[in-house]
Amino acid sequence: MQYLKNMKHTMSCIHQHGIRVGVLSYHLSKHLNLPEIYWFLHFIAGRWHDFGKLLIPTSILNQPTPLTSEQWEIMKKHPIYSYRLVSLCGFDAYIKKAILYHHENECGTGYPFGLASENIPLSSKIIRICDIYDALTQKRVYKHKLNTEEAFSLMDKDKSLPSYLYGVFKYMILSDYRCLTKKELLRRG
Numbered sequence: 001m002q003y004l005k006n007m008k009h010t011m012s013c014i015h016q017h018g019i020r021v022g023v024l025s026y027h028l029s030k031h032l033n034l035p036e037i038y039w040f041l042h043f044i045a046g047r048w049h050d051f052g053k054l055l056i057p058t059s060i061l062n063q064p065t066p067l068t069s070e071q072w073e074i075m076k077k078h079p080i081y082s083y084r085l086v087s088l089c090g091f092d093a094y095i096k097k098a099i100l101y102h103h104e105n106e107c108g109t110g111y112p113f114g115l116a117s118e119n120i121p122l123s124s125k126i127i128r129i130c131d132i133y134d135a136l137t138q139k140r141v142y143k144h145k146l147n148t149e150e151a152f153s154l155m156d157k158d159k160s161l162p163s164y165l166y167g168v169f170k171y172m173i174l175s176d177y178r179c180l181t182k183k184e185l186l187r188r189g
């Protein structure tokens with residue numbers, strides 16, 4: 001019974017995080033003046049970027065203490081799992097790539113491949129920024145929730161983020177931007 005309870009909680013967290021990252025990615029793409037089709041492609045990629053975490057043991061996902069190096073190696077596989085799962089669902093190659101590289105860093109310190117800036121798709125960079133912001137501003141079992149100011153003070157120091165995209169994202173959040181819910185987004189469509 002406790003197992004089912006934990007699983008339900010984990011799935012709900014992954015689901016809600018995916019929706020928020022999808023909505024943020026949609027709006028960031030819009031603020032970047034990308035063609036409209038990319039707003040929707042990036043929404044879908046953001047929505048499903050962490051789908052593969054369903055294949056990571058809940059004991060690792062919900063561990064309140066820092067992960068061991070072995071656990072961390074398992075965790076680092078989730079972009080590949082997400083890629084495989086969305087492939088099974090017949091997702092477009094553009095979306096699959098966006099998902100596969102969503103933890104790569106500008107300076108090549110990311111995972112699972114350690115790609116550097118020019119080899120990381122724009123779509124993955126967009127999702128990465130939105131993902132980090134959402135993770136910082138939400139409560140997790142291993143950390144408390146930060147407000148926007150606290151989140152940006154940490155992100156400002158993060159040299160692994162692409163500076164232009166991050167600048168646009170920060171402007172978007174700090175300006176009159178209002179984060180639309182998925183329901184509102186669909187209603188507008």
Ligand SMILES: [Fe+2]
Pocket residue numbers: 049050078079102103
């Ligand atoms: Fe992720």
